[in-house]
Amino acid sequence: MNSENQNVKILVEVVDDDFSYLVLPNGNKVYNKSYTYTVSTNGTYSFSVYNKDGQSKTESIVINNIDKVSPTGSCSGSYENGVSTINISASDNVGISKYVVEGETYKNSYITINREIEKANIVVYDLANNTQSMSCILENLKPTMQDDPIYQTEKYHDNTINGIRYRI
Numbered sequence: 001m002n003s004e005n006q007n008v009k010i011l012v013e014v015v016d017d018d019f020s021y022l023v024l025p026n027g028n029k030v031y032n033k034s035y036t037y038t039v040s041t042n043g044t045y046s047f048s049v050y051n052k053d054g055q056s057k058t059e060s061i062v063i064n065n066i067d068k069v070s071p072t073g074s075c076s077g078s079y080e081n082g083v084s085t086i087n088i089s090a091s092d093n094v095g096i097s098k099y100v101v102e103g104e105t106y107k108n109s110y111i112t113i114n115r116e117i118e119k120a121n122i123v124v125y126d127l128a129n130n131t132q133s134m135s136c137i138l139e140n141l142k143p144t145m146q147d148d149p150i151y152q153t154e155k156y157h158d159n160t161i162n163g164i165r166y167r168i
Helices: 149-153
Strands: 007-012 019-023 033-039 043-051 057-062 072-080 085-093 096-101 104-106 108-114 117-126 129-138 158-161 164-167
Touching: 007 057, 019 104, 033 043, 043 072, 072 117, 072 129, 085 117, 085 129
Parallel strands: none
Antiparallel strands: 007 033, 019 043, 043 057, 072 085, 085 108, 096 104, 096 117, 117 129, 158 164
């Protein structure tokens, strides 16, 4: 069974002609031979069928595919020379299915985009289709003036005149 982020419907159909009533997992009695029971959490659900003589038979079903937990994660990234790279670190109890970055779908968590972006909007999907949205601020790797080797090698003389500091 695939994981679901929705409630699960259990269809119970009784084929016994001597049917009297059905007892649901919540203790309610129903008098229909066909009934749909909805569950919202994982667990074992037992249904008891009673015949007209008061005898019963109980059947159980295990539901273990409900997942309403969203994935968690973080991201980092950078940009320079017309390219942006994003690294997404995400986890989930049933697994990650895809990443949507700026409207594009990716299967891998390391993403290269052929343009420079300062901020990326990311949605992480798990296998049950739960989502987690995040915003990733990317680091600019372009050298700044202070990082420029020419700027660093020039010699400056600090001077102060009348309390004003200046460089020559």
